[in-house]
Amino acid sequence: MSRYWSRIVHELTPYVPGEQPKIDGLIKLNTNECPYAPSDRVLQAIAAQTSADLRLYPDPQASSLRAAIARFHGLRPEQVFVGNGSDEVLAHAFMALLRHDAPLLHPDISYSFYPVYARLYGIATRDIPLRADFSIAVDDYLQAGGNGGIIFPNPNAPTGMALPLAEVERLLAGNPDSVVVVDEAYVDFGAQTAASLIDQYPQLLVIRTLSKAWALAGLRVGYALGHPDLIEALARVKDSFNSYPLDRLALAGAEAALGDTVWLQQTRERITRSRTQLTAGLQARGFEVLPSQANFVFARHPAHSGAQLAAQLRERRILVRQFARPQRIADFLRITIGTPAQCDALLAALDTLIAAQPPAAR
Amino acid sequence: MSRYWSRIVHELTPYVPGEQPKIDGLIKLNTNECPYAPSDRVLQAIAAQTSADLRLYPDPQASSLRAAIARFHGLRPEQVFVGNGSDEVLAHAFMALLRHDAPLLHPDISYSFYPVYARLYGIATRDIPLRADFSIAVDDYLQAGGNGGIIFPNPNAPTGMALPLAEVERLLAGNPDSVVVVDEAYVDFGAQTAASLIDQYPQLLVIRTLSKAWALAGLRVGYALGHPDLIEALARVKDSFNSYPLDRLALAGAEAALGDTVWLQQTRERITRSRTQLTAGLQARGFEVLPSQANFVFARHPAHSGAQLAAQLRERRILVRQFARPQRIADFLRITIGTPAQCDALLAALDTLIAAQPPAAR
Numbered sequence: 252m253s254r255y256w257s258r259i260v261h262e263l264t265p266y267v268p269g270e271q272p273k274i275d276g277l278i279k280l281n282t283n284e285c286p287y288a289p290s291d292r293v294l295q296a297i298a299a300q301t302s303a304d305l306r307l308y309p310d311p312q313a314s315s316l317r318a319a320i321a322r323f324h325g326l327r328p329e330q331v332f333v334g335n336g337s338d339e340v341l342a343h344a345f346m347a348l349l350r351h352d353a354p355l356l357h358p359d360i361s362y363s364f365y366p367v368y369a370r371l372y373g374i375a376t377r378d379i380p381l382r383a384d385f386s387i388a389v390d391d392y393l394q395a396g397g398n399g400g401i402i403f404p405n406p407n408a409p410t411g412m413a414l415p416l417a418e419v420e421r422l423l424a425g426n427p428d429s430v431v432v433v434d435e436a437y438v439d440f441g442a443q444t445a446a447s448l449i450d451q452y453p454q455l456l457v458i459r460t461l462s463k464a465w466a467l468a469g470l471r472v473g474y475a476l477g478h479p480d481l482i483e484a485l486a487r488v489k490d491s492f493n494s495y496p497l498d499r500l501a502l503a504g505a506e507a508a509l510g511d512t513v514w515l516q517q518t519r520e521r522i523t524r525s526r527t528q529l530t531a532g533l534q535a536r537g538f539e540v541l542p543s544q545a546n547f548v549f550a551r552h553p554a555h556s557g558a559q560l561a562a563q564l565r566e567r568r569i570l571v572r573q574f575a576r577p578q579r580i581a582d583f584l585r586i587t588i589g590t591p592a593q594c595d596a597l598l599a600a601l602d603t604l605i606a607a608q609p610p611a612a613r
Numbered sequence: 614m615s616r617y618w619s620r621i622v623h624e625l626t627p628y629v630p631g632e633q634p635k636i637d638g639l640i641k642l643n644t645n646e647c648p649y650a651p652s653d654r655v656l657q658a659i660a661a662q663t664s665a666d667l668r669l670y671p672d673p674q675a676s677s678l679r680a681a682i683a684r685f686h687g688l689r690p691e692q693v694f695v696g697n698g699s700d701e702v703l704a705h706a707f708m709a710l711l712r713h714d715a716p717l718l719h720p721d722i723s724y725s726f727y728p729v730y731a732r733l734y735g736i737a738t739r740d741i742p743l744r745a746d747f748s749i750a751v752d753d754y755l756q757a758g759g760n761g762g763i764i765f766p767n768p769n770a771p772t773g774m775a776l777p778l779a780e781v782e783r784l785l786a787g788n789p790d791s792v793v794v795v796d797e798a799y800v801d802f803g804a805q806t807a808a809s810l811i812d813q814y815p816q817l818l819v820i821r822t823l824s825k826a827w828a829l830a831g832l833r834v835g836y837a838l839g840h841p842d843l844i845e846a847l848a849r850v851k852d853s854f855n856s857y858p859l860d861r862l863a864l865a866g867a868e869a870a871l872g873d874t875v876w877l878q879q880t881r882e883r884i885t886r887s888r889t890q891l892t893a894g895l896q897a898r899g900f901e902v903l904p905s906q907a908n909f910v911f912a913r914h915p916a917h918s919g920a921q922l923a924a925q926l927r928e929r930r931i932l933v934r935q936f937a938r939p940q941r942i943a944d945f946l947r948i949t950i951g952t953p954a955q956c957d958a959l960l961a962a963l964d965t966l967i968a969a970q971p972p973a974a975r
Binding site: 253254255256257258259260263265266267268269271279282284285286287288289293294297298301302303304305306307308309310311335336338339342346347348349350351367368370371428429430453454462466467468469470471480481483484486487488489490491492493494495496497498499500501504 | 625646670709713792816828
């Protein structure tokens with residue numbers, strides 16, 4: 252607290268990312284990182300750029316990377332915006348496209364960074380409750396009255412549940428007057444992308460990251476796809492904020508990643524296979540597991556407190572994520588899909604915990 | 614222009630960085646990059662991080678890099694904030710510390726990104742004219758009435774002229790109630806840093822970059838030094854915007870750079886030596902050259918239009934920067950100090966241009 256602070260700073264409650272502790276031998280299933288190394292092509296491309304040229308600024312337009320992303324999605328470069336992770340892309344989207352008089356709608360259980368961005372930029376929001384089964388009820392976004400925009404992750408976080416493309420389209424068709432942001436951080440693990448709808452719906456912005464399916468959380472690259480008018484708004488805000496958010500190494504590494512679709516396909520298959528096995532293992536131990544299309548599962552045990560289980564797993568050097576709020580999800584654990592060995596270690600630890608602790612301890 | 618844009622987007626006039634053309638054989642003296650390769654230690658540190666660990670998020674607090682910066686300056690880590698280039702650090706400073714009811718003061722001839730940030734965040738500003746000799750008149754910042762903050766580069770850009778430390782301190786002593794940001798992007802080439810005043814003046818924020826003296830424009834690392842209260846405000850805004858603005862490679866490279874002070878000292882000496890020679894060469898050709906403490910000079914010829922000279926140099930594959938506005942500096946060229954060979958090539962090109970063109974052509 253300081254008299255030197257801008258007024259808004261006093262009101263901020265920053266987003267708290269999953270912890271990144273430096274503890275050896277940790278099984279880290281708390282921040283939805285990929286358990287496998289990125290493509291060798293990425294490492295080679297970065298090595299090739301680790302040179303005297305680092306003295307030079309990167310391309311402020313990121314033209315080559317944007318062209319590669321456009322090719323990957325069958326779009327044009329002017330339909331692509333890139334940023335320092337999808338979190339930065341989201342921040343610019345809030346400022347550039349979601350700041351209107353009517354409130355922004357988002358699911359009540361969703362990415363907890365959304366209300367943080369909204370507070371930073373003075374945007375009114377309205378939570379729309381998920382259904383009892385934790386699915387997004389599209390009808391609620393059609394009957395909500397005027398809105399200044401809609402944002403939701405697909406698959407949703409932290410539930411992992413996907414909205415079918417037809418439902419996304421129904422939401423778009425019913426909201427022609429406001430921007431609809433579909434945050435597809437986790438789309439590569441089985442959900443349907445809305446990128447195919449971009450030419451039809453000029454109010455659609457799809458946001459992606461290379462942090463999850465591409466195993467590049469450490470490189471900080473995200474992007475948005477949409478009508479060139481939406482992309483221009485993002486570019487105006489970005490160029491009023493920081494001309495060069497992606498360094499030369501990130502630009503090169505990201506472009507190389509997109510060129511290795513074989514790696515992507517193999518990694519996705521490994522993770523979805525492990526997801527099936529982990530889900531079955533959790534269910535066999537009495538957990539309710541929401542149907543996940545992401546690289547994590549969201550699960551609760553009817554007889555065990557989520558906070559307590561998370562703490563007990565931590566004592567055994569296994570990190571998972573648990574959200575104290577809203578109350579409705581407090582007993583869930585969000586568990587990243589690790590390697591088969593990591594998933595087995597988690598299940599073995601749970602066996603000890605669940606056997607050791609009578610239901611009454613809840 | 615689009616009905617989907619937030620209102621502010623219509624009013625933005627983004628900053629335009631110096632161009633980064635992909636033309637072979639270009640002599641690039643337009644964006645104040647270092648003409649020499651960064652320290653080998655930087656490249657080695659980046660190579661060591663180019664590994665499977667890129668799948669993991671970076672440290673969101675950048676603890677190790679902040680500790681290294683603190684050691685370098687004899688400060689504590691809680692007096693250090695890091696960001697994606699000093700441009701991002703500046704953006705967060707505008708939002709976190711310079712957004713008040715009274716107008717922000719800055720020199721009328723200064724870093725042209727300042728008014729862009731101000732417009733993005735709805736901050737009123739007041740230009741304070743430089744003196745006739747292009748120096749900053751500290752008295753004007755003492756008698757300006759209430760202000761919501763003060764920001765200026767030291768050395769100033771694009772003039773290259775430095776304000777002595779005693780004058781910076783006089784400005785601080787006379788403005789105890791508002792944040793004073795000293796943007797020291799170019800301080801390593803002969804000016805005096807205000808970092809030594811941080812323990813005395815809780816309203817002082819010093820901003821630095823690794824893009825210039827450290828030859829790492831391509832890596833995007835900047836930082837701020839100040840009282841922990843000011844740093845906390847920056848952290849709150851940053852953590853409401855993007856948890857991880859520095860990727861794993863940038864964190865490692867920046868930390869290694871700060872460890873090689875021998876490299877820094879040698880590079881600074883090479884550049885200041887070339888600056889002396891280039892200044893003499895320009896003066897011998899009739900240019901007025903402002904006294905520079907930066908890695909560039911700001912110079913005009915009494916008989917030649919700045920815009921025309923810049924265009925003619927460009928035809929000869931030599932890029933320099935020229936600012937059309939304000940009118941008072943339109944005939945100046947901002948010339949980055951290159952290698953001795955690049956400086957010689959510039960002078961040789963100017964010989965042709967100045968001889969070929971009679972004064973009347975202006």
